[in-house]
Amino acid sequence: MALKFYNTLSRKLETYQSIRPGVTDLYTCGPTVYNYAHIGNFRAYMFEDILRRTLAYCGYTVRQVMNLTDVDDKTIRDSRAADMDLATYTRTFTKAFFEDLDTLNIEKAEHYPAATDHVPEMIAMIDTLLDKGYAYVGDDKSVYFSIERYPDYGKLARIDLSQQRSGVRIKADEYGKESVADFALWKHWDDDDGDVYWDSPWGRGRPGWHIECSAMSVKYLGNHFDIHTGGVDNLFPHHEDEIAQCEAATGEKFVNYWLHCAHLLVNNEKMSKSAGNFYTLRDLIKKGFDGREIRWLLMSAHYRQHLNFTLEGLSAARSVLRRIDDFVVRLKELSAEGDAGLDLATDVVEVSRLAFRKGLEDDLNMSAAIAAYFDFMHRVNKAVDEAGLGGNAIDLLLNFCREVDRVFGVIHLGSAEPSVPAAIQALADERLAARRLRDFDRADSLRDDIHAAGWRIDDTPKGTRLVRVSRS
RNA sequence: GGCGUGGUAGCCAAGUGGUAAGGCAGAGGUCUGCAAAACCUUUAUUCACCGGUUCGAAUCCGGUCCACGCCUCCA
Structure with missing residues (x-):
């Protein structure tokens, strides 16, 4: 047997072959730190954890990068609503994110690059794309990637742009583009951005979302690496755009295997706040x-x-x-x-x-x-x-x-078993004494008390065992 | 409109041509003072529905119904 993965790129189950023997470089799309992550998000991180642990189990040294999106429309919007500066605001949720990973016993990635720490790398990549003619500065002073100049566009999502609905969801602030399908590499500053901006050759502004993952994955894992993952909803346009940016900029194949996990439903419905089935x-x-x-x-x-x-x-x-x-x-x-x-x-x-x-x-x-x-x-x-x-x-x-x-990552093997509190032990001892006197009414009543306190009694040939049971 | 995924027992969920894994819940039994845990037995003649191909179909093909996802920034 050999490791096999379903590669979205080929839509087939493929035998896994790493670029370097014994090593796997893995990029996993991380959270936007504007709120507490919900269990749908964690489904993806859990999938990536299992992937990572499986690769390690199969003998690979894994180098995993997970980005933290700490600047985008939502982080800016919500930090301003909270009247906090962006970094302070996102720090809270970044911290919460790592606490949640611990709660789920998700193994740590090797790198968690934050978008705001890598703006120069993004500017450099945008610059390259402009130099090579794949990008242009729009009428609104934002920089856009031109789909027309990149014929391979759509190969991951298998989307034929000519068959798509056009103009349905085009926002008013995106009229600077030559073509509706073009996407922003650099967003020119506007009033809604407040004091969130970086200086660039194209004026003040901030990076687009897709360029963040492109610039950071290439920085930490190189132009060409093994596996890139995310939820299916990132397949298009996010991952498609990442491929376009990277392959246009570097001239190399970007990623060998693309893995996408499906959505989580709650009570067979999409999780939504209005349906009351939204859980963090x-x-x-x-x-x-x-x-x-x-x-x-x-x-x-x-x-x-x-x-x-x-x-x-x-x-x-x-x-x-x-x-x-x-x-x-x-x-x-x-x-x-x-x-x-x-x-x-x-x-x-x-x-x-x-x-x-x-x-x-x-x-x-x-x-x-x-x-x-x-x-x-x-x-x-x-x-x-x-x-x-x-x-x-x-x-x-x-x-x-x-x-x-x-x-x-769920089996309690070490000292994780909680020790029995003295009060519970005392009840158990008392019960044992009652049993020896064959006072079973009293023994059973004590057992009920112990159970109510969250402990289960098992009488074994070797004696009485106390087992912690979760409250329910 | 385009692209895509899925419908398997009360529930969760594997299985992509050879006669339905596993788990939870339930039932009976062994053990036990009684329990618990464990063990044994048991719970889908059937895989949304209708046709077709085949010696043989949950699996392949066609159709129907239903659910869900993506189509510019939601994992």
């Missing part, structure tokens, strides 16, 4: 769900399928994770000596690893990878019930859990 990550945390549950739900469907996000789905994720946690706890309790069940464990791990990897390599088929892990747990649980396992087998199995978690 923080909204869900307030409802009592944790990042791990949200992570599970977001990663459990294939990235190119619509993902239907529901609160019921989150509750199901909670049950799933409980089972995954119980499995690890159970294994750890069995830390006996010896080689009992070692052959069986070796076989189960081998079979499971193959299925797990096969799923991931098949264009990140998480359903298959997850099924492989469930089959693994099932076979191991069965072995524990039937034969018991020695310490060496347990080590082998726990190492496989650790291996799977390099991609999943």
Whole structure:
């Protein structure tokens, strides 16, 4: 097997081949930091996290760049509405974004370049495009990319501009263009921009959105790199424009593989504030769900399928994770000596690893990878019930859990298990005493109290186990 | 109007020609003082609908219905 990805450029499943052996350069479109990101946004970042972790699992050193769009219409509009300067305003949401990534256990990219730190690079690229004749200064003093002068335009989105509706959504402030399909590289300053502007050879203004990703990806990853990702809604025009800008400016092929994730729906509808189904990550945390549950739900469907996000789905994720946690706890309790069940464990791990990897390599088929892990747990649980396992087998199995978690990022393997509070332990001790006296009414009543406090009681042959359960 | 995706059990979701993975929820059983966890059994003669191709179709082709996305700055 080999890694395969569905490449939007060819609309085909392709075997992945990196430009440099063992290294993958990855550009992932990041957030516009004008508000808290919503779970639809995080679906994309989760997909990119799984992609990144899968590449690493398959042996690649990943160099990932994620941009932070900290200047655009919305950041300017909202910072002015809040009566704050742009940098102060966007800093709040940049900070929130990184907190949210932590909540979801999303691995950090190598670089998070902010647009406002790279205006000189953007100006340089625009300059090159003007020199080469791909761009022009419009009547409104903005600089535009000319689609007409770049015949390859449309190859990613497979859009034939002559077939498009024209003039439908053209804003009044875009009449400086030669052709409606042309897009802005540099936007000339106007009153709405307030004190947000940079000096350029074309006067005061600010960069267009697309040039930001072009200039920063080329700066950090070079003219030609491996993978570029984003949500399907970025396919056109954003990514199409990035290709046009970069390939026109550098004369080289820009990106080998384009991967796009599908939208997330909430209760089978598009998420919208008016429908009341608009969730930020923080909204869900307030409802009592944790990042791990949200992570599970977001990663459990294939990235190119619509993902239907529901609160019921989150509750199901909670049950799933409980089972995954119980499995690890159970294994750890069995830390006996010896080689009992070692052959069986070796076989189960081998079979499971193959299925797990096969799923991931098949264009990140998480359903298959997850099924492989469930089959693994099932076979191991069965072995524990039937034969018991020695310490060496347990080590082998726990190492496989650790291996799977390099991609999943949800399995509690270390000291993440919360310790039992003294008050809960005292109740449990009291219950145990009552049980010894065969006062089961009292024991059951204490068990109810313990459960109400968020802990579950498991009586095992080895004694009583206390397990933290999420409040629900 | 152009381009594109999808409709699989109560729910979530794999499967793209060989006779429906996995999970959640539910039911019965083993174990248990009772539970919990785990294990065993069970839950779609059927994959939106109608035709066609084929020895064989959820998968390929044609049509219909439904849902959703993009078509200038929304992941």
